Amino acid sequence: MRRGSATTAAAVLIMLLGLAGCGGGEGDMSGMDSKPEMAGPEAPTSTTVDEKPREIIRNADIAVRVPDVRTAASQANTIAAEAGGRTAAQSITTQAEAVYADLTLRVPTESLDPVLAQLAELGDVQSLNITTEDVTTQAVDLDARINALQASVDRLEELLTQATSAQALVEIERELSARQAELDSLVAQRAALSDAVALSSIYVSLSPESEAAAFAPPGFLSGLESGWNALRTLVAVIITAAGFLLPFIIALAIIAVPITVIVMALSRRRRR
Secondary structure (H helix, E strand, O other), X not given: OHHHHHHHHHHHHHHHHHXXXXXXXOOOXXXXXXXXXXXXXXXXXXXXXXXXXXXXXXXEEEEEEEOOHHHHHHHHHHHHHHOOOEEEEEEEEEEOOEEEEEEEEEEEHHHXXXXXXXXXXXXXXXXXXXXXXXXXXXXXXXXXXXXXHHHHHHHHHHHHHHOOOHHHHHHHHHHHHHHHHHHHHHHHHHHHHHHHHHEEEEEEEEEEHHHHHHHOOOOHHXXXXXXXXXXXXXXXXXXHHHHHHHHHHHHHHHHHHHHHHHHHHHHHHHHO
């Protein structure tokens, strides 16, 4: 019975080595840690880059000066929703009584250009940038690795049901756990890539139109006004300081005058 069990375990381990697609010797267990895309001939073949439709990521950022920032932010949210998208983030801040807003909109990629045109109508466009990235090769690579890993996991699960010894069972479960974790990670990466392709991100910056007036170059009249205001401020500071010090001066005078008189009188007596 022991010889039969050992023979079965050896057979299972040999099958694991073949599944891993290792290029090492028959007794080298390091092949179980080889890359999944190197699996045996049963792994399904993947579509090449040239045969696959292009997968493009398109994002944009736009800065607009608007009459009313809060109203424009609400309109931007509505534009994204009507295009089948959503507002992923929004921030409204106030600086020196001026309101600013930053939004991140996610809209279907095919609606990117129409949505940008609608956002441009909110006010005066200060800047507009569109980025494009072809991720077809990355998508094909992920698909191939996922297919190979899935085939490997399926075979390991089948071997798990056929294991007849504790040693073989432990080896198969360890390899299955490692490959399943890697498969889950690749599937998550592929889902994130598909989401980036399907939905474009638009980073919207809204600022008030009145902000432009703050950067107007100063003229003679504005300089004269600033100088006059500074002079008035200086005079006010001097008057305030004098009013603050006057009580102390009077108090010191009340104390110092008698002392001075006494000192002078004593000095005269000594001279006599």
